[in-house]
Amino acid sequence: MKVINTNKQAYLQQVKQQNISTVLNVIWEQQSISRVEIIEKTGLTSGTISNLTKELIQLGIIREYETVSGAVGRRRIMLGFNPDPYRIIGIDIGRSTIEVVLTDLTGNVLLSVEENTAHLRGPDQILAVIAPHVNRMKEKAAASGGRVLGIGTAVPGPMDLEKGIILSPPNFPGWDGYPLREELTERFSLPTHIEDDSCTCALAERWYGVGRNSRDLVFITMGMGIGGGVVTNGELVRGTNGLYAQVGHMSIVPRGETCVCGNYGCWETVGTIQAILKRSGGARTMDELKRLVREGNPEATRCMEDTLAYLEMAIINVFAMYDPEQVVLGGRLYPYLSDYIVELRQRVRQRTFSFVKDRVQITSATFGTSQSVIGAAAVVFGKLLAAPLDTLFDER
Amino acid sequence: MKVINTNKQAYLQQVKQQNISTVLNVIWEQQSISRVEIIEKTGLTSGTISNLTKELIQLGIIREYETVSGAVGRRRIMLGFNPDPYRIIGIDIGRSTIEVVLTDLTGNVLLSVEENTAHLRGPDQILAVIAPHVNRMKEKAAASGGRVLGIGTAVPGPMDLEKGIILSPPNFPGWDGYPLREELTERFSLPTHIEDDSCTCALAERWYGVGRNSRDLVFITMGMGIGGGVVTNGELVRGTNGLYAQVGHMSIVPRGETCVCGNYGCWETVGTIQAILKRSGGARTMDELKRLVREGNPEATRCMEDTLAYLEMAIINVFAMYDPEQVVLGGRLYPYLSDYIVELRQRVRQRTFSFVKDRVQITSATFGTSQSVIGAAAVVFGKLLAAPLDTLFDER
Numbered sequence: 173m174k175v176i177n178t179n180k181q182a183y184l185q186q187v188k189q190q191n192i193s194t195v196l197n198v199i200w201e202q203q204s205i206s207r208v209e210i211i212e213k214t215g216l217t218s219g220t221i222s223n224l225t226k227e228l229i230q231l232g233i234i235r236e237y238e239t240v241s242g243a244v245g246r247r248r249i250m251l252g253f254n255p256d257p258y259r260i261i262g263i264d265i266g267r268s269t270i271e272v273v274l275t276d277l278t279g280n281v282l283l284s285v286e287e288n289t290a291h292l293r294g295p296d297q298i299l300a301v302i303a304p305h306v307n308r309m310k311e312k313a314a315a316s317g318g319r320v321l322g323i324g325t326a327v328p329g330p331m332d333l334e335k336g337i338i339l340s341p342p343n344f345p346g347w348d349g350y351p352l353r354e355e356l357t358e359r360f361s362l363p364t365h366i367e368d369d370s371c372t373c374a375l376a377e378r379w380y381g382v383g384r385n386s387r388d389l390v391f392i393t394m395g396m397g398i399g400g401g402v403v404t405n406g407e408l409v410r411g412t413n414g415l416y417a418q419v420g421h422m423s424i425v426p427r428g429e430t431c432v433c434g435n436y437g438c439w440e441t442v443g444t445i446q447a448i449l450k451r452s453g454g455a456r457t458m459d460e461l462k463r464l465v466r467e468g469n470p471e472a473t474r475c476m477e478d479t480l481a482y483l484e485m486a487i488i489n490v491f492a493m494y495d496p497e498q499v500v501l502g503g504r505l506y507p508y509l510s511d512y513i514v515e516l517r518q519r520v521r522q523r524t525f526s527f528v529k530d531r532v533q534i535t536s537a538t539f540g541t542s543q544s545v546i547g548a549a550a551v552v553f554g555k556l557l558a559a560p561l562d563t564l565f566d567e568r
Numbered sequence: 569m570k571v572i573n574t575n576k577q578a579y580l581q582q583v584k585q586q587n588i589s590t591v592l593n594v595i596w597e598q599q600s601i602s603r604v605e606i607i608e609k610t611g612l613t614s615g616t617i618s619n620l621t622k623e624l625i626q627l628g629i630i631r632e633y634e635t636v637s638g639a640v641g642r643r644r645i646m647l648g649f650n651p652d653p654y655r656i657i658g659i660d661i662g663r664s665t666i667e668v669v670l671t672d673l674t675g676n677v678l679l680s681v682e683e684n685t686a687h688l689r690g691p692d693q694i695l696a697v698i699a700p701h702v703n704r705m706k707e708k709a710a711a712s713g714g715r716v717l718g719i720g721t722a723v724p725g726p727m728d729l730e731k732g733i734i735l736s737p738p739n740f741p742g743w744d745g746y747p748l749r750e751e752l753t754e755r756f757s758l759p760t761h762i763e764d765d766s767c768t769c770a771l772a773e774r775w776y777g778v779g780r781n782s783r784d785l786v787f788i789t790m791g792m793g794i795g796g797g798v799v800t801n802g803e804l805v806r807g808t809n810g811l812y813a814q815v816g817h818m819s820i821v822p823r824g825e826t827c828v829c830g831n832y833g834c835w836e837t838v839g840t841i842q843a844i845l846k847r848s849g850g851a852r853t854m855d856e857l858k859r860l861v862r863e864g865n866p867e868a869t870r871c872m873e874d875t876l877a878y879l880e881m882a883i884i885n886v887f888a889m890y891d892p893e894q895v896v897l898g899g900r901l902y903p904y905l906s907d908y909i910v911e912l913r914q915r916v917r918q919r920t921f922s923f924v925k926d927r928v929q930i931t932s933a934t935f936g937t938s939q940s941v942i943g944a945a946a947v948v949f950g951k952l953l954a955a956p957l958d959t960l961f962d963e964r
Contacts, residue, residue, distance in 0.1 A: 492814045
């Protein structure tokens with residue numbers, strides 16, 4: 173429910189925040205824009221734009237620069253995001269690795285570290301590995317005069333977002349009921365957000381990848397599991413139980429195998445790395461399977477063909493259900509499928525409504541294996557653009 | 569993009585409209601509510617609520633009434649929607665029938681007419697049938713001192729909503745490119761809206777059915793085609809090309825039959841009335857099939873079992889993809905499947921995530937065969953609640 177606050181001071185602050193959010197979104201979309209264009213696009217007065225942009229420049233969120241264009245060398249003052257002085261820390265807690273990054277405001281990675289944590293178990297052990305990296309990044313940011321706006325953290329779902337608590341994620345022992353957000357906030361004295369790792373993958377695209385100009389996208393991440401994140405009209409969709417876009421659990425094999433979720437015939441039962449290897453005729457790794465396919469091994473070839481057929485069917489369903497501008501594919505499995513993406517796109521196009529055939533876009537994840545951790549940072553960036561004053565002045 | 573208008577008069581009007589919208593939504597959700605409760609729920613001041621409710625009562629949108637409760641007979645002044653004096657006209661243009669209704673503001677049908685139009689073809693012939701009914705309803709409304717707020721029209725998609733134009737709907741010759749909204753607006757001198765008929769079915773639930781307290785629902789309509797309408801957080805979702813929730817075109821039969829949409833193995837290839845009858849072993853109508861099943865005919869029984877298995881798989885996918893509070897089933901096929909709904913619910917529950925099993929809700933359409941036309945009226949009601957001033961003072 174949209175309510176206009178009736179305490180005058182709070183109300184004016186709310187109006188201001190909304191206007192700043194509008195202006196920042198326009199600048200972000202356009203990358204480089206003049207004040208006159210901002211006025212045109214937002215409908216705000218030149219006085220308001222003049223004041224707000226001045227303030228945003230002082231705060232260091234945006235900056236001015238001059239462009240010279242045309243034969244007469246017309247000079248124009250443009251505005252764009254200022255990568256300095258703000259910093260964001262992104263954390264990705266995976267089932268076998270952790271990744272921590274320090275980024276600037278525009279998503280550039282300034283520092284990044286990845287560690288194998290397959291031998292560790294539960295929050296205490298994992299956070300002990302993460303902590304020194306986060307502290308080092310905080311120091312690094314401070315040393316260069318930067319201020320860390322917050323920490324975004326990607327974790328396997330499901331979770332209770334409101335309480336910041338992890339809920340019984342499959343194959344992730346020791347985390348059920350863990351109050352991750354509170355723990356991180358206290359440990360690092362920074363505003364902290366947690367988010368499902370399929371959703372952070374989608375948010376990485378929405379803010380720093382293809383989503384800058386594409387406000388309806390579906391991200392599919394394939395690896396030991398298969399997850400989905402959906403951005404509709406620029407916003408992440410969550411569903412009633414935080415289980416929106418469980419694309420890995422759509423049923424695509426009638427009378428198929430039983431899945432960890434309780435259902436059978438889910439895409440996950442045939443589409444994950446372990447499911448693929450199981451029917452590969454002996455390959456123990458995806459690299460081995462790839463080699464076997466290249467050598468013309470019939471069982472391996474058949475296995476790869478089936479994998480692509482299932483993927484094709486899943487993508488068809490994703491287009492039928494969400495009607496997105498594009499579907500973006502990523503995850504640890506994806507590098508082994510990317511050679512087939514042109515063919516896949518063709519096959520999907522042949523199977524969609526005639527009047528949208530040419531619009532079907534299937535692309536590769538912009539950030540490869542760092543998709544989720546970049547998306548964790550993007551969570552904080554998204555908060556900044558939605559509620560700039562709250563995010564900037566959340567002094568914890 | 570949310571912009572606050574900077575022309576002061578327009579701005580104040582915008583704030584007022586937003587506040588009225590908030591108040592109307594709260595009253596609608598609660599059905600009966602005191603001013604104090606409205607203040608609590610909206611955060612608006614008592615002065616604002618006092619003024620706005622006074623105005624809304626004068627306008628005839630809401631009304632006051634007294635309740636007596638408790639042992640001491642405490643009297644309270646409550647507010648609720650006033651079914652009078654506003655009226656809405658709903659039109660449903662189907663492939664073989666048209667339906668027109670006159671409703672009050674709360675969705676009660678005051679007058680209703682249905683006509684078979686299977687022998688007619690194209691907009692001119694169909695609109696010639698509709699026109700006298702609409703005019704009669706306008707007269708009827710005027711005679712009782714009611715004012716018709718607008719016309720909502722359900723039509724087979726796809727369409728260009730912005731331009732109000734129908735786009736090449738399958739099996740609906742003569743309608744491609746037809747400017748339906750403009751034509752109806754001119755003919756009846758009333759603000760007119762058009763909407764996809766699967767979406768109107770969902771909107772009927774959202775405003776007048778289960779959606780009053782359930783803001784995330786998926787409506788599935790099954791008949792000669794299979795369509796879906798999704799309400800997320802109270803809002804209809806449309807997708808990039810207006811093709812959101814083409815549930816009939818999700819692929820559920822690997823290497824299945826070719827579909828009208830260009831794909832193969834779509835749910836529509838096995839789930840529509842004609843597809844079911846084709847594999848029924850000779851039944852020409854659903855009534856005949858039902859009789860054959862009751863008589864224990866093995867082919868008919870098998871056909872019905874398969875139909876339910878496909879429906880189950882489709883519903884499982886709808887839950888996996890949209891995570892709705894509930895799935896509502898309707899359409900001309902549904903009465904033949906409704907006997908199985910308890911069993912279906914059980915089967916779906918067995919196949920969903922353990923922690924949401926108990927929350928899986930599958931229900932029957934509230935308005936039966938009139939779902940779409942009631943939803944057409946609900947389109948206008950939804951406009952009133954979203955933009956009350958624009959809707960009330962749109963004098964065309």
